[in-house]
Amino acid sequence: MLNSATDTAEHTKNQKFFDRCARPLGLRVEQLSVPADQVASKALRMASSHSLTDILELDGSELPQFAETGGLRPLAELAVTTSGFSRGAVSLGSYRGTRYGIARAVNSLALYYDPDKLEKAGVGPPRTWRELRTAARKLTGGGSYGLAFSASPDADGVYQFLPFFWSAGGNEARLDGGEDGGGGGGRAALRLWKELVDDGSVSKAVVNWNQQDVNDQFVAGRAAMMINGPWQVPALEAQRKVDWAVASLPVPHRGTAAVAPIGGTVMTVPGSGDEGRRRNAAKILTCLNSPSNQLAWSEAVNNVPSRTAAARRYAGQNPKLAPFADLVTTARSRTARVGTRWPAVSDALAGAFQTVLTGRGSPETALRRAQRQATGGE
Structure with missing residues (x-):
């Protein structure tokens, strides 16, 4: 996975969730983390050399440039569902009506x-x-x-x-x-x-x-x-x-x-590489976005679950931050229009x-x- 988790604490938290989902499948997730403003350029370089990672985590505002080139697999083809997610969260990972990225947690102001x-x-x-x-x-x-x-x-x-x-x-x-x-x-x-x-x-x-x-x-x-x-x-x-x-x-x-604005990152599966690895990547994404994993991850990083039911539960358990959970229900993607x-x-x-x-x-x-x-x- 290529992501922006350069902060040691975030990197470590991420790995715990990745291990939780990968081990039952006999897999291991390795994070390649670079500063957030370098993820897109790093991904483009890796794609040109056919060495892009199995999972690519992008800021939601960067997804369109990758989706437009045909470099990402639609989630529907991978059997990764966003049913029960907030409208804004779905929009964050979509381009021209097709879902390419999945956000396990989102944020706003x-x-x-x-x-x-x-x-x-x-x-x-x-x-x-x-x-x-x-x-x-x-x-x-x-x-x-x-x-x-x-x-x-x-x-x-x-x-x-x-x-x-x-x-x-x-x-x-x-x-x-x-x-x-x-x-x-x-x-x-x-x-x-x-x-x-x-x-x-x-x-x-x-x-x-x-x-x-x-x-x-x-x-x-x-x-x-x-x-x-x-x-x-x-x-x-x-x-x-x-x-x-x-x-x-x-x-x-x-x-x-x-x-x-709805903010956050979305996890995508590039279209290149081995089909078996893409299927495994899809299984990891599905596990990471279970209601319990979304809730636990959101509490760990002070974001809001992208599943609406999990967001309501988050607001109940974190009343001080409940306004954020309310705001993401009407939040919009910057790239939607x-x-x-x-x-x-x-x-x-x-x-x-x-x-x-x-x-x-x-x-x-x-x-x-x-x-x-x-x-x-x-």
């Missing part, structure tokens, strides 16, 4: 907050954008901002912008609206981010912060709330400086659902919010330019 600071300010966890802006203002002061998020010009910033963009109706296939609509949602999301910065409730430095920087600000007491994912839980549990809780993401208006165009769309979105937050353009002009960039017009 939510609103973390310091209960003590909110209580002192007399505010509750904000549920709407209006409440978010009001609460952020009241929570700002004494060396602490009301809210922190990542607006870096890369995948981190785009991942954090998408919940605002999508929840307002933004359309990644037509960033400026056009005939498909969605421009109003994009403009509203950009205006909200700009208003929070102009209010002084969010640091101007967010244009340089990745998601780890955001968590560092929160832990240091320099932000009362933050947008972040469940991967920050180990760091939060390891510190004693601030208390923390998790709430759902604020939405434009009451009664609307938060739409966040645009497929292999996602990298260009992502870069264009990053350029749009960087332009607006640094005062170099309005939401309208930034989105028009983003659409030209995303479609190769600039």
